[in-house]
Each structure stands twice: as structure tokens, then as C-alpha cells.
Amino acid sequence: MSSVTAQIADAVATELTSIQAGEPPEHAFGLAFTPVRAWRPRYALKDLAELKVTVCPSAFNLQFAARARTQVEYGCEIAIQQKVEGGGDPAVDALAGLAEELAEYWIGRRLDSPDAVCVAAGLAPESVRLFVPEHLDAENLFTAVVALTFRRWEGT
Numbered sequence: 001m002s003s004v005t006a007q008i009a010d011a012v013a014t015e016l017t018s019i020q021a022g023e024p025p026e027h028a029f030g031l032a033f034t035p036v037r038a039w040r041p042r043y044a045l046k047d048l049a050e051l052k053v054t055v056c057p058s059a060f061n062l063q064f065a066a067r068a069r070t071q072v073e074y075g076c077e078i079a080i081q082q083k084v085e086g087g088g089d090p091a092v093d094a095l096a097g098l099a100e101e102l103a104e105y106w107i108g109r110r111l112d113s114p115d116a117v118c119v120a121a122g123l124a125p126e127s128v129r130l131f132v133p134e135h136l137d138a139e140n141l142f143t144a145v146v147a148l149t150f151r152r153w154e155g156t
Contacts, residue, residue: 005060
């Protein structure tokens with residue numbers, strides 16, 4: 001049996017795949033992509049000419065909440081990466097927009113299996129900007145990480 005953190009990342013990747021396939025038809029993201037679930041987003045620079053969206057398990061926290069109940073939080077990160085020519089602003093605008101769309105889509109959304117609700121969505125905690133400027137400067141590579149926090153209760 002895989003960890004719940006991994007199951008949540010699997011569920012996020014599966015739902016993003018369904019959206020890209022047109023299910024539900026009322027939601028679509030500004031850029032087309034094929035999400036991949038992995039423990040970390042590792043690609044050769046030559047492979048990043050195409051947009052890569054990688055869903056990664058990232059955190060696990062327990063907090064005693066009440067008698068016989070525990071609040072459990074699971075982290076999931078969505079890495080968005082693509083090489084952009086000359087640091088091109090229109091391409092960066094679109095990729096930054098995708099990062100925002102992903103955060104907005106997930107906040108408040110409930111997963112069925114495992115049962116958990118997304119209670120926080122935004123930039124990965126170590127990020128102070130929407131993207132990693134060093135990647136853009138050194139490699140013309142846009143990199144953004146959207147951090148999601150899913151919560152569930154365990155116990156009686």
C-alpha cells in the first residue's frame with residue numbers, strides 16, 4: 001500500500017489528466033499539458049522545450065485536535081517547467097497564469113479517494129516569487145511550484 005501522501009498526488013494528477021481530456025467540460029486551463037506524477041521533477045534541459053507539469057508528494061503533518069481525533073495535513077506540489085526563448089515575456093506570462101490557475105482550481109476542492117480537502121494553495125513556501133528567477137536567467141527555464149495542502153481528520 002502506498003502512502004496517503006502519494007495517493008493524494010496520484011489523485012491530483014488523475015484529476016488534472018481528466019480536465020485535460022475535457023472532463024469536466026466546464027473547466028479548462030489556459031495551456032495544454034500532460035501531468036506526470038513523480039517524486040521530483042527531473043528533466044534534461046533539452047526535454048523542457050515542451051511544457052512539463054509534475055505532481056509530487058511533498059509533506060505530511062499530524063496535529064492532535066481533540067480527544068481521539070487527529071488533524072492530518074498532506075502536501076502536494078505541482079511543478080511547472082518550460083524552456084522559453086530569450087526569457088520571452090509572453091511565454092512567461094502564460095506559464096505564470098497557469099500556476100495561478102492551478103492554485104485557484106484546487107483551493108477548497110475535495111478529493112474522493114483519499115478523502116481530503118485542499119485548504120491552502122499557493123507558491124511553494126521557499127519561493128518568494130511566482131517563478132525561480134535563477135532558472136530563467138541561467139537557462140531560459142521557467143520554473144514555478146504550486147504548493148497544495150490537503151487536510152483530513154482521523155479518529156472518532
